[in-house]
Amino acid sequence: MRISLIESGGFVGVPLRYEVDVSALGPSDLFALEQAADAAGAARQPAPTSAGGVCIRMERDDGSVKELTLSHAAPTPEIAELAQRLRACAIVKERIV
Amino acid sequence: MSACCHNPIHCILPPYILGRLSQSTDAKIRKLAIDAIEFGAAMRAQRTVLATLPIMSAIPSPEGTKNRLVYDAKHGAAWFLPGQLVRAEGQKEVADAAINEAYDFSGDVYDFYKAIFSRNSLDDRGMSLISSVHMGQNFNNAFWNGEQMAYGDGDGSLFVRFTKALDVVGHELTHGVVTHTCNLQYQNESGALNEHFADVMGALIAQWRSGQTAQQAAWTIGAEIMGPGTTAKCLRTFKDEPAYQNDPILGTDPQPKHLRDKHTGSDDNGGVHINSGIPNHAFYRVATDIGGNAWEKAGLIWYKTLRALNQTSDFAQMVAETEASALALYGSGSLEQQAVQKAWKAVGF
Numbered sequence: 356m357r358i359s360l361i362e363s364g365g366f367v368g369v370p371l372r373y374e375v376d377v378s379a380l381g382p383s384d385l386f387a388l389e390q391a392a393d394a395a396g397a398a399r400q401p402a403p404t405s406a407g408g409v410c411i412r413m414e415r416d417d418g419s420v421k422e423l424t425l426s427h428a429a430p431t432p433e434i435a436e437l438a439q440r441l442r443a444c445a446i447v448k449e450r451i452v
Numbered sequence: 453m454s455a456c457c458h459n460p461i462h463c464i465l466p467p468y469i470l471g472r473l474s475q476s477t478d479a480k481i482r483k484l485a486i487d488a489i490e491f492g493a494a495m496r497a498q499r500t501v502l503a504t505l506p507i508m509s510a511i512p513s514p515e516g517t518k519n520r521l522v523y524d525a526k527h528g529a530a531w532f533l534p535g536q537l538v539r540a541e542g543q544k545e546v547a548d549a550a551i552n553e554a555y556d557f558s559g560d561v562y563d564f565y566k567a568i569f570s571r572n573s574l575d576d577r578g579m580s581l582i583s584s585v586h587m588g589q590n591f592n593n594a595f596w597n598g599e600q601m602a603y604g605d606g607d608g609s610l611f612v613r614f615t616k617a618l619d620v621v622g623h624e625l626t627h628g629v630v631t632h633t634c635n636l637q638y639q640n641e642s643g644a645l646n647e648h649f650a651d652v653m654g655a656l657i658a659q660w661r662s663g664q665t666a667q668q669a670a671w672t673i674g675a676e677i678m679g680p681g682t683t684a685k686c687l688r689t690f691k692d693e694p695a696y697q698n699d700p701i702l703g704t705d706p707q708p709k710h711l712r713d714k715h716t717g718s719d720d721n722g723g724v725h726i727n728s729g730i731p732n733h734a735f736y737r738v739a740t741d742i743g744g745n746a747w748e749k750a751g752l753i754w755y756k757t758l759r760a761l762n763q764t765s766d767f768a769q770m771v772a773e774t775e776a777s778a779l780a781l782y783g784s785g786s787l788e789q790q791a792v793q794k795a796w797k798a799v800g801f
Binding site for chain 1: 528529530531532588589590591592593594595596597598602607610611614620623624627630638639643646647650674687688701702703706719720721724725726
């Protein structure tokens with residue numbers, strides 16, 4: 356499993372990708388991510404605003420990808436908390452646009 | 453803890469857990485879960501409505517004048533805002549620099565709009581300026597969420613705390629002014645104009661506060677928040693040069709300064725933070741061509757334009773409206789009108 360956090364919008368603007376140190380996450384974190392991704396599967400994407408937001412991107416070893424998105428203008432607690440947890444384990448940063 | 457969290461399971465449990473708990477055999481847990489689901493749905497509905505009716509999200513000030521409220525988010529996540537009130541209008545300095553900076557700089561933004569454009573706060577009706585500091589952990593950003601400001605502390609490497617710079621505060625609060633004027637849609641060219649106005653006013657407020665003329669100003673954005681882990685000296689520049697090059701993290705500044713180099717991809721909402729470089733450079737040329745204090749004439753032309761545009765305005769409308777504003781303010785053939793025409797021509801229009 357490869358997990359990255361993509362922070363975009365806000366003052367900084369252009370998206371920055373943070374690679375997450377998966378080894379620093381516990382089984383409960385990964386379970387929560389999977390559950391949240393499943394629950395959010397059919398959710399409508401938030402409208403773009405200057406506040407920007409976060410995309411949690413999970414790439415499994417089998418190549419499948421799941422993404423969770425959060426708008427800072429309309430944050431959902433569960434994704435905000437997950438992003439918060441992942442930020443603490445970010446190890447690599449890069450601009451992606 | 454946020455004032456909204458009376459129900460202990462409102463705050464942290466994801467919907468799938470709430471769904472399970474709402475079927476619990478324990479009546480107390482079942483009721484708490486159902487309340488939490490209803491609360492979450494109500495919050496989402498409220499935010500959806502407020503996004504289309506910004507006037508409803510403005511918190512009025514008691515006297516209809518400057519009213520700053522600074523909250524400490526205590527490193528909580530975005531949904532936790534605003535946090536705990538730590539400094540209200542008229543209260544004295546505290547020991548925390550981020551709190552004092554958010555208070556002082558939001559006051560500077562209010563004073564700038566009032567003194568230069570006779571605008572009473574973001575909505576021109578005296579709405580309160582609400583700021584939350586210490587948002588998140590290692591949070592490398594600051595944003596206006598439609599109702600208030602939120603500032604991260606940065607990770608200490610790429611960025612330091614976002615309250616340090618007046619242009620950051622001016623930029624983000626100007627998104628509030630845009631919301632309450634033409635409310636430019638945040639995608640493609642209208643989104644790039646939204647970013648452009650925020651950069652212009654952020655820079656002008658910093659220049660006004662430090663008494664710099666257009667010639668003296670550095671014309672950069674974000675210079676004071678760059679951390680020791682990057683070679684970039686600023687995030688964006690109005691000048692015809694990259695803000696940074698070959699940085700190990702940020703790479704090379706992607707902002708174009710001419711229409712021929714416009715970003716046409718769908719990323720960044722259609723390049724809103726990228727293509728803003730084109731009108732930004734045009735504004736820089738206008739301001740330095742006119743000379744003197746940029747907020748006095750170039751700033752006034754741009755503010756008049758801001759109020760003349762609409763949600764879907766594009767670059768072509770921006771060009772036409774700035775020329776019309778310069779004409780209306782300074783007359784046909786004036787130095788100011790010519791400066792505007794020359795600047796747009798120089799960037800490809």
